[in-house]
Amino acid sequence: MQFALFSPTVSYAPSVSADPTALYVRDPNGVFVPADTSRVLDAARQIAHQVLPERINMSRPQQVKEFFAMKLNSNLEHEIFGMAMLDAQYRLIEYVEPFRGTLTQASVYPREVVKMALAANAAAVIIAHNHPSGTLEPSAADLNLTKHLRTALALVDIRLLDHILVAGNKTLSFAESGQL
Structure with missing residues (x-):
């Protein structure tokens, strides 16, 4: 553009x-x-992604939340599921948004998440999605998905480090809140 x-x-x-x-x-x-x-x-968003340092370190929770808040901004009218694939030192290998949904939900397929993480040779993954409604409370489906993805990724020795929820300008870390 x-x-x-x-x-x-x-x-x-x-x-x-x-x-x-x-x-x-x-x-x-x-x-x-x-x-x-x-x-x-x-x-x-495209320009900001271009100027981010290559292999940005994603080991600090505040930096991770800011990264996803920028990517999944509050003006989106639909849910987006994003993935940060990381190397063994938690440096960003690749960021993708493989699933897009409706105002209230997005279908996420664990098999596809695992395939993408393996293709990127990721040692760890951080997932995130937005709530266009502005509600920062994770749903039962959000918690269930997190558990399924954590289990699926663990089967191939990839750690799920966190699930970040973005609502407006606010973020919630599942790891920090004890939900991971």
Whole structure:
């Protein structure tokens, strides 16, 4: 996604009268259109991910919570399940968002989680998901999923270090709250 301020040399959507104070984004057809909040936040997340240091150390709980709060921000209208795959020193190998759901739930498949962790050669995994409702309380399904994933990953010698719940600007660590 590209951003631009008004420029007389770029092509704007036919229905858009160019505003010299507006921020524009390039749509999939290459035409600049006015940027909405969602597009700006998506681009900000992409840029933030690009500037994060490679192999960021995920051994400090506060840093982990901040990482996932940035990734699973409060403006999302659907649940996203994210995974940070880590090496033996708990440095980030890869971050993925393999499952997307609805406003109140996301289907997560333990088999796929294990496959992704093995493919990344991860020694440990931290999982996270958001609650678009803003409720920071884990559901029974959240707790059950955590137990299943912990067991499935342990079978192939991969540690599940934490499950982070993101709701608005708040986070909950299952490990810190004794739920892991």
